[in-house]
Amino acid sequence: MLPKTLGTAQEPLCPKRIALLQEMPIFGALSAAAIEFIEQHCNQVSLEPGSVFFYEGDPASSLFVLESGHAEVIKQCGDELRTLRQLGPGDSFGEMAIVDMNPRGATVRATEKCVALELPAAALYELYQFDLEQFTLIQMNMLREISRRLRFLNDKLAHERPDILEKASRV
Numbered sequence: 001m002l003p004k005t006l007g008t009a010q011e012p013l014c015p016k017r018i019a020l021l022q023e024m025p026i027f028g029a030l031s032a033a034a035i036e037f038i039e040q041h042c043n044q045v046s047l048e049p050g051s052v053f054f055y056e057g058d059p060a061s062s063l064f065v066l067e068s069g070h071a072e073v074i075k076q077c078g079d080e081l082r083t084l085r086q087l088g089p090g091d092s093f094g095e096m097a098i099v100d101m102n103p104r105g106a107t108v109r110a111t112e113k114c115v116a117l118e119l120p121a122a123a124l125y126e127l128y129q130f131d132l133e134q135f136t137l138i139q140m141n142m143l144r145e146i147s148r149r150l151r152f153l154n155d156k157l158a159h160e161r162p163d164i165l166e167k168a169s170r171v
Contacts, residue, residue, distance in 0.1 A: 017042075017067075017117070024065055026092040026141050034127065034134035041123035047071075047110040053094070058104045060097030062120045063142075066090065069114030075106045085149075086111075095142040098124065 018039050021027045027035060045064070047053065053064055056076055066087050073085040073093065084106060087093060097104050098121050128135040157164055 020067065021065070021117070024090050024092065026063075026065060026095065026145060027138065028141055030134055030137060031131070034131055034138075037127060037130055037134075038119060038123065038138075041126065042117040042119050045114075045116045045118050047114045047116075049110050049112050051110050051114075053108040053110070053116065054104050056104055056107045060094065060101065060104055060121065062118045063092060063094040063098050064108070064116045064118050065092045067115045067117055069116075070111045071108050071114055072111050073106045073108050081107075092142075092145060096146055099139070099142055099146065 018032075018035055021035050021039060022030070027038065030038070044067075045053070047069075053071065056074075066089055068089050071087040071093075072083050073087065074081045074083050087108070093108050094104070124135065124138065127138065
């Protein structure tokens with residue numbers, strides 16, 4: 001089992017961070033007011049290499065956007081951990097569990113020093129009350145990102161393991 005070493009540093013958020021958020025796909029096309037609302041509700045998380053943002057099976061309480069550094073998404077497969085995806089600046093992760101309200105589907109571990117923005121699920125629900133249209137837009141952006149990942153996996157399975165893809169289509 002991996003050591004859990006999530007650390008948060010409360011640094012003031014700034015206009016530079018607002019510009020960064022506006023460039024990230026998960027926040028694409030949001031209004032300036034919605035971006036500012038989100039920026040005010042984010043926590044900055046700094047992790048050293050080998051530290052974990054969250055573990056597979058943890059309850060979901062937030063999503064993350066990697067501001068700097070690199071991380072990996074890993075999943076327990078029998079007795080081994082398998083890397084599912086590499087993450088870099090601008091990538092979001094943890095949103096799947098926020099959308100379906102199930103436990104985390106994988107572990108995310110820093111492979112180098114990382115700084116990420118953590119957006120609590122509660123802040124998304126506050127955004128719902130603040131601006132329903134903007135809440136809907138961010139939900140659609142998260143679903144687009146999840147859909148992109150699913151399409152990639154479907155293509156990979158179609159070429160490497162069509163038997164598994166056929167079974168999955170019956171679920």
